[in-house]
Amino acid sequence: MKIGFMDSGIGGLNVLQQAVKAMPGEEFLYYADSDNVPYGVKPKDEVIHYVDSAVGFLAGQGAGAIVIACNTATSVAIDYIRQAYKLPIIGMEPAVKPAIEKHPDKRILITATPLSIKEEKLHNLLKRVDNNHRTDLLPLPRLVEYAEAGRFDADEAYTYLTDVLSGYNLENYSAIVLGCTHFNYFKAAFRRIIPAHVELLDGIDGTVRQLMHVIEYNKLTAATKPEEPLVTYYISGKPVTDYKTRKFYSALMSRAESMRIL
Ligand code: DGL
Numbered sequence: 001m002k003i004g005f006m007d008s009g010i011g012g013l014n015v016l017q018q019a020v021k022a023m024p025g026e027e028f029l030y031y032a033d034s035d036n037v038p039y040g041v042k043p044k045d046e047v048i049h050y051v052d053s054a055v056g057f058l059a060g061q062g063a064g065a066i067v068i069a070c071n072t073a074t075s076v077a078i079d080y081i082r083q084a085y086k087l088p089i090i091g092m093e094p095a096v097k098p099a100i101e102k103h104p105d106k107r108i109l110i111t112a113t114p115l116s117i118k119e120e121k122l123h124n125l126l127k128r129v130d131n132n133h134r135t136d137l138l139p140l141p142r143l144v145e146y147a148e149a150g151r152f153d154a155d156e157a158y159t160y161l162t163d164v165l166s167g168y169n170l171e172n173y174s175a176i177v178l179g180c181t182h183f184n185y186f187k188a189a190f191r192r193i194i195p196a197h198v199e200l201l202d203g204i205d206g207t208v209r210q211l212m213h214v215i216e217y218n219k220l221t222a223a224t225k226p227e228e229p230l231v232t233y234y235i236s237g238k239p240v241t242d243y244k245t246r247k248f249y250s251a252l253m254s255r256a257e258s259m260r261i262l
Helices: 013-022 044-060 071-084 096-102 114-118 120-129 141-148 155-165 181-193 204-217 243-259
Strands: 002-007 027-032 063-068 107-112 135-139 173-178 199-201 230-235
Touching: 002 013, 002 044, 013 027, 013 181, 013 204, 013 243, 027 044, 044 063, 044 071, 063 071, 063 204, 071 114, 071 120, 096 107, 096 120, 096 173, 096 199, 107 114, 114 120, 114 135, 141 155, 141 181, 155 181, 173 181, 181 199, 181 243, 230 243
Parallel strands: 002 027, 002 063, 027 230, 107 135, 107 173, 173 199
Antiparallel strands: none
């Protein structure tokens, strides 16, 4: 049994990296929809169509469970996808609940793509967990652009973040929720700007825990274990075979790992 992952591009590699570490014996497929990235500034129906194509493709390649490793895709498409496919589908949820529970006093800044911020799913979550109205919402569409271009440490990302965060007195905040899987690559840039007491939180571990639970519950674990983690990458349905892209992905997996401790 293979485990399929999809994202609009490279953001989901942050989730894949943790899944590979947690389940080294499994076989993974990763679908980066790079022909259609970014999702977060597109109309909802268009994004649902892209997610449907990606999930259909992964199911056709033998995925027995699929992780939608993209907050935007999860927020617009997961209900439709769960109805359309008879497979376990695991999505991303921004870490708003853990942030509120862990930090009962100060404010919490939730960052995501413009589409996730517009969507009902996030507002329903806030209605459920943010009883004292302690959250603020901040869309960060340019980070997706910079990530796709591999420009993580360039001055432009730092300048952009400095600029958008200058509107907030971060002394009044105790956590920033990274509600888009592309944003994890920029934790180093956030750290350079925000006060040391502000925690950066994402939903990756929660998603991986949920995936492990689903795999175990459905007895989907691979019968024969490969000796090394096996990942097959696709860009919008085409297998990734060129050395340059494979090298880029492998560098991204290392970066994903190094951002964890920040
Ligand atoms: N990585 C995606 C997310 O988690 C979306 C980025 C985009 O394509 O706009 O929301």
